[in-house]
Amino acid sequence: MLKIEHIGIAVKELATSIPLFEKLLNSHCYKTELVESEQVNTAFFKQGDTKIELLESLTTDGVISKYVDKKGEGLHHIAFEVADIYTEMDRLKNEGFILLNDTPKKGADNKLVCFLHPKSTNGVLIELCQEQPNLLS
Ligand code: ZN
Secondary structure (H helix, E strand, C coil): CCEEEEEEEEECCHHHHHHHHHHHHCCCCCEEEEEHHHCEEEEEEEECCEEEEEEEECCCCCHHHHHHHHHCCEEEEEEEECCCHHHHHHHHHHCCCCECCCCCEEECCCEEEEEECHHHCCCCCEEEEEECHHHCC
């Protein structure tokens, strides 16, 4: 894995969390993006080489709203950038980790993503992500 690409934080409402994180980080949210595949609205901050991704559920029964109901707002996942997501998924599967999807999904920020089940990673939800250079706008 190359580096921590971003840290995902589950929030109830972007409308209140964006201003909060703008104050906290002293930087502006540079992008919001709706991610159909995950039924979430996201907001991004860039701090040096790492991003912060705020996640707000679009539905009351989505994974993020379930998470917030159960655990409250807070740290949701850590995303690692990988050079080749297919190779990394194979490697991790062979090492006994449980992948939440068998093929990469289209995630936020023009990425191919795959999540690892927290029960195989000491309770930490891990996301793998790989940039899709051909789709850069
Ligand atoms: Zn993420």
